[in-house]
Amino acid sequence: MVKVSTSAKDKLTSLMAEEGKSLETTYISVGVESGGCSGLSYKMEFTPDMPENAELYEDNGVKVVVEKKSLLYLIGTTLEYSGGLNGKGFNFNNPNATRTCGCGESFAV
Numbered sequence: 001m002v003k004v005s006t007s008a009k010d011k012l013t014s015l016m017a018e019e020g021k022s023l024e025t026t027y028i029s030v031g032v033e034s035g036g037c038s039g040l041s042y043k044m045e046f047t048p049d050m051p052e053n054a055e056l057y058e059d060n061g062v063k064v065v066v067e068k069k070s071l072l073y074l075i076g077t078t079l080e081y082s083g084g085l086n087g088k089g090f091n092f093n094n095p096n097a098t099r100t101c102g103c104g105e106s107f108a109v
Contacts, residue, residue, distance in 0.1 A: 001059070001075065001076065002030060002057050002059070002064045002066055002074055002075075002077050002079065003059045003060070003077070003078040003079070004059045004060045004064060004078070004079045005060070005078055005079065005080040005081065006060065007080060007081040007082070007083075008062075008079045008080050008081040008090060009023075009060045009062050010081070011083075011090070012028060012062060012081075015046075016046065019046070021046060021048075023062055023063070025048065026046050026047070026048055026063075027046070027047045027049070027050060027051075027063045027064070027065045028044060028045075028046065028047075028062055028063065028064045028065070028079075029044065029045050029046070029047045029051060029054070029064075029065050029066075029067075030042065030043070030044045030064060030065070030066055030070070030074065030092075031043050031044075031067040031069075031070040031074075032067075032069075032070040032073045032074065044079075044090065047065070050065060051065055051067070053067060053068045053069070054066060054067050054068060055068060055071060064079070072096075073096055074092075074094065074096070075096065076094075076095045076096065077093060077094040077095070077096070078092075078093040079092060079093075080092075080093055
């Protein structure tokens with residue numbers, strides 16, 4: 001299961017509104033792909049349709065779809081958002097990661 005913090009929900013809602021989308025009609029698709037300095041990197045995008053080969057989770061009013069091939073890497077992860085000066089942006093708090101890079105955009109298991 002992937003969880004969504006309140007700060008991430010608020011930012012997602014704002015970004016969707018800018019694009020004329022809403023939480024009711026849009027999924028947040030998250031996954032893992034090869035790349036980054038630690039070996040794996042996160043990917044996230046808005047999608048209007050439920051992708052094939054994906055699992056649906058709903059947390060905090062946000063519909064999150066996770067590619068089945070990425071599920072093992074993301075179980076228990078919380079999507080967070082920080083607007084601070086030192087780390088503005090989305091962050092995946094992933095308990096499965098054994099190592100992360102300095103920018104937090106890639107990880108290893």
